[in-house]
Amino acid sequence: MTEFLDRLDAGRQLAQRLRGLCNRDIVVVGLPRGGVPVAGVVARELDAPLDVVMVRKLGVPRYPEVAMGAIGEQGVRVLDEAIVDRAGVTPGQVAEVEQQEQAVLQERAARFREGRERLDLSGRTVLIVDDGIATGATARVACLSARQQGAVTVLVAAPVATRQAVERLTDADEVVVLSTPPDFRAVGQYYRDFSPTTDDEVVAALDRAARRRRERAGGDTAAPAAPMEQAPVSDEVRIPAGQVVLEGHFHLPSAGAPVVVFAHGSGSSRHSRRNHYVASVLQEAGLGTLLLDLLTREEAADRANVFDIGLLAGRLTAAEDWVRGQSQSMSSPIGFFGASTGAGAALRAAAEPGTSAGAVVSRGGRPDLAGQQLADVQAPTLLIVGGQDREVLALNRQARDQLRCESRLEIVEGATHLFEEPGTLEQAAGLAREWFLRHLSPPDGTATDMEAAS
Structure with missing residues (x-):
């Protein structure tokens, strides 16, 4: 079937x-x-x-x-x-x-x-x-x-x-x-x-x-669609991470295109409808995406693992290494997109020595869960929060105060935690697209054109 x-x-x-x-x-x-x-x-x-x-x-x-x-x-x-x-x-x-x-x-x-x-x-x-x-x-x-x-x-x-x-x-x-x-x-x-x-x-x-x-x-095309025969990857993948293998979906529109790795929130998976929508917006702009489950099905059954930010960050690092190990994405700039608890994991991974993460975006996230490592993040970071998500908004403001890298807090008015209100998820996806286009400069120097298209 x-x-x-x-x-x-x-x-x-x-x-x-x-x-x-x-x-x-x-x-x-x-x-x-x-x-x-x-x-x-x-x-x-x-x-x-x-x-x-x-x-x-x-x-x-x-x-x-x-x-x-x-x-x-x-x-x-x-x-x-x-x-x-x-x-x-x-x-x-x-x-x-x-x-x-x-x-x-x-x-x-x-x-x-x-x-x-x-x-x-x-x-x-x-x-x-x-x-x-x-x-x-x-x-x-x-x-x-x-x-x-x-x-x-x-x-x-x-x-x-x-x-x-x-x-x-x-x-x-x-x-x-x-x-x-x-x-x-x-x-x-x-x-x-x-x-x-x-x-x-x-x-x-x-x-x-x-x-x-x-x-x-x-004539102001940021990232023209490559001929279809040159599109190398759009497939289900398996990513080794220590003793387990993670399942994901990898989309790379052209060799060397920037890749955004998604870190899903608690209780979510790579099949998250909201993250799939955001991924489609990024793909429209010529960006690659990797949506993956950071936990196996057995691990996800234990709620303690869902909030183990160190474990999740380690899995993101393994995914980053996997992208680097593919011949067609070995030179791709990499960014992290985190939602809910996934945002804490994305920032923790971005703070690790030797990471190549060039940008981080948090949507309705818990960046505070990255703890003291927030001060070590060097990648430009965008925090997107719903205006009606008041508790999380307060946590994001506190987290931004701890960031020493380039950062910005964007408030989507009228949105609650899951951005379910009409037009709010679209607005959040647009903000993420602009941030990644601005900061994930491709090797050929076309970042300015890509950004113009947003």
Whole structure:
């Protein structure tokens, strides 16, 4: 069974299959909400513009999870007459559901694009991306919508789909799917993390793609995407650390690119949705990332290990050494990103003699847990704290007073400890991106350009 860590991982795997589309006049469109994070990664890797294709499922009355059809922009509609007949849905009920979903579609379109014009599809190749295809109804409507907007070639791509859905997608010129399992029950069963995608995440993905295109058009490109065949690493890895082996995911966009090693907080893991989001923002800026579990599953069961900052810092140092031991990242500048207790571990590791850490960022972290070693940290350090996380904010202020290196405290107003409020995690990720771009200068001296792109 194909398994994806999350939608970003699925996007990376799908992009590898689609590498032949590089350098073509192509527009990538994601199916909101879940398809947009996947499409965002694909658009980045193909160096293509990104938009959304607005489609709404028409659910059977009283059983809305069952799709009897779908609608799209400009009045496009697909109806599964067999399901309508079996469910006994009357024309009046179909019209009522369609009217309700049309209102939602228009509201979502305005929310997602935030005043941006819909991309012109006339005469272009359109690649429609979703996180999975169960019935194919929404994908069919998306194809029809793209045709109606003038697309000359329409492709559909997804990490996983049913064989029946692929066969029904006759409106597409080509369908690319990584897996069509015979025992398919639901898209989510093929993801380790299938958390719902929020409106804010959709808007953020579209914003990043639009910013990247503006920068490329203006010639002020910080970290242009390397051709896909030159992207050396995006894979699950195993990192020796003393008597144990740590599991992680390593993404390196190009040889020698800066790498940010993530230190997760108490009770979290490399599958942390928040850290995956931050990692995606850093990757968009041309930075490599290493998300790893600092504890084995057995060690994590003992809560004392979760707060053993010395142990966690040692594991970070082992991860740093591992990055240095890879041929394509041996010259990569390295930074640490820590959340919660992971921030204390990141700063403790950065204080160790001989460390090559060039920058540290703490998000909602406990830098105070680094103790007296705070005074030994030389790497420029950014502390990001939610304005409503008052206890942790006080601890961060005390920790900053002990730092002798370049440091800054950024307060994200309205945010609590986990940055769950709309827009707050996006703001924190942007601050982290700017800090790492500024301080992790690549060997070829392009740091200024990278920073400009942020």
